[in-house]
Amino acid sequence: MIKNEMKLQIPSRSSNESFARIAVASFFAQLDPTVDEISDIKTAVSEAVTNSIVHGYMNEIGDIFIHAKILDDDRIYIRIRDKGCGIDDIKQAMEPMFTTCKSGERSGLGFTVMQSFMDNLKVRSRKGKGTTVILTKTLKKRI
């Protein structure tokens, strides 16, 4: 069951990276997450949004759609979607240190960070249609 939700649409400008992660983290603040959990969420969202900006919309500005939901049992769901160029080979893109970006010092660790900081990561992509990243995590019960 969805207890609460938030939708956000932003253009793929790099100045929006910080806004996106702060907006999503602020939405989940109502669950009273720990400082570490807030950091994990911010970092994972920042990686996904940066991927859409750097890779999805490489040479253009397009829209990024963020849908955040609070589910039962303090489970959080974040979907970050773009209508950019899509990923050729998702398995390869998810390998640590793999990057298609020759310039700009990309570390190729975006998906690795998302996987490590969240409980679950799903990536769907179609060439020329765009990429959807779904991040989920169950927040710890506060004692």
Next chain:
Amino acid sequence: MSVDVKIELEGGDMIAYLNGEIDHHGAAKIRNDIDLRIEGAHPELLILDFTNVSFMDSSGIGLIMGRYKLMKDIGGVLKITNPSPQIKKVMKLAGIDRLASIQRLKQKRRSDYFDKK
């Protein structure tokens, strides 16, 4: 919130005090600032200080790796000081702790940085 850098030089050592949030947007700007100073001064030691960095994602890893390579090319050493637990987690995931020593310094005095080579 963006990021900026203040760079100090003492002898052959350089400290870059990073300040703010390091993401893809901010990393490009400070990268140029640091590289210009490295190319001008050719330091033996570069310290990237994270005391005032409140956020870093994997774009910061690219920034650190790039400076590590640059320092290696000129025969110098890279050190990292005072990352927050969140930032340290990102660094360890990338294996930065195997390339550069990560130190926790309590006091933020110039002598602390330069003495603990």
